Amino acid sequence: MFQIFQSHGSLRALGRTLSSGLALAFALLSLVTGCSRNPTREPPRQKAGPHPVIIFDIDTLRADRLGCYGNPRPTSPVIDALAREGVLFEWAFSQAPTTPPSQASILTSLYPSAHGVKGKKDRLSQEITTLAEVFSDHGFATGAFVDGGYMNRGFGLLQGFQTKVDRRGGLEEIGPKALNWVRDHADEDFLLLIHTYDVHTPYDPPEPWRSQFLEGLAPPSPGFEPTALAMETIRQSASSDQPLTLPDNDVAYALALYDAGIRYVDDWIGSFVAELEALGIYDRATLVVISDHGEEFQEHGSVLHEKLYSTVTRVPLIIRSPLALGGSQVPDVVETIDLMPTLLELVGAAAPEQVQGRSVAALLRGEELGPKSAISESRFFGRQRAVTGASQRMIFSQESGRIELYEYKQDLGEQDDLATRDPNAVSDFEGQLSDWFEWMRATELAASEYGELDPEVEEQLRALGYLD
């Protein structure tokens, strides 16, 4: 496997060689080895040897576009297999619908209101302790291989990583470097963060992935391509007098390319897992699949990501680990700020006092935890907040006072607003939100301020569609 990877030197070549065969082999292997919960087997425990912890942070990956979360298209055979070997959190919610605040929450276990990273002008305060800093202090080698843009080191989110690679180029650029780093650290405890925008706009994965889900679709409208600029123009028009909307077929076309991008990333993860196996470290590794937010495809009148509907805030969270009971699906609501304390518990490191998430390591072991609601925040659309409970979720727009209430597990598209029909539920959620605001007011808020942007980073952000 390693020879193939090296001799071709590019993900596209690797993909052509391995794409379906590798994913299929890995999926079949998993089917044989670890599909279902076996209550009689030994409790999970760490294998002898160093503990590799690897986070696949796939920017803009909407949970329900993965096969294991219900997409009928074969977008994710490898991630599906990881889910079967590990624990799939069915209802994981991100703290924000956009990259800077959400990624900062994943890496600090703080709500956006507490870490203060909202957008382009913000740099994470150095006073805040990051996941990587705790791992580093705990004796782990730490490496971040990220896809630039808002993950560029200038924004401070990579604080604590000893190795930082943050140039744009997607997995084709990042992947081989991350793999080389793993090879250098294979005999150590390590934390590796791999982040990519390959699923983000522009929806333009390379062939042979690009066209694989286009069959049966009519061609898009003349001149339409779902570039970052085209989609951002549509998004920005939503609040204007003349909102733009895409015809249904163009939405389907964009979604097919988005799904193809997921399959591209999934195949890459398959090749990476094969390398971990070849290095002999897969069995003792903890692997995480997570995203910072999903993506809208006009379900609520717009595109991209900024609102707090489940299309944007429900994200995949899969943890495959020797410390987790394989083959489990957890129905509890969890938050992406829960990842940091969970991983710290898994490696036996104490969580810093600042942490606002809670460890869900007990759920990984098949034990119970009491219910907890998730809170998401958006600075867009009149400063929205969402509270997600066990069966319903409320979205509150602070400026307009509008309240929406959905039975989000039944009404997956969140089309049937129950707010006026269920005032008791609204009242309960308002109480929870009020308590949360009180908590945030009592929290010492961080001064996260960026100042001037590096011109190169500014250009990367423009290429991703972030215009101002």
Ligand SMILES: [Zn+2]
């Ligand atoms: Zn993002």
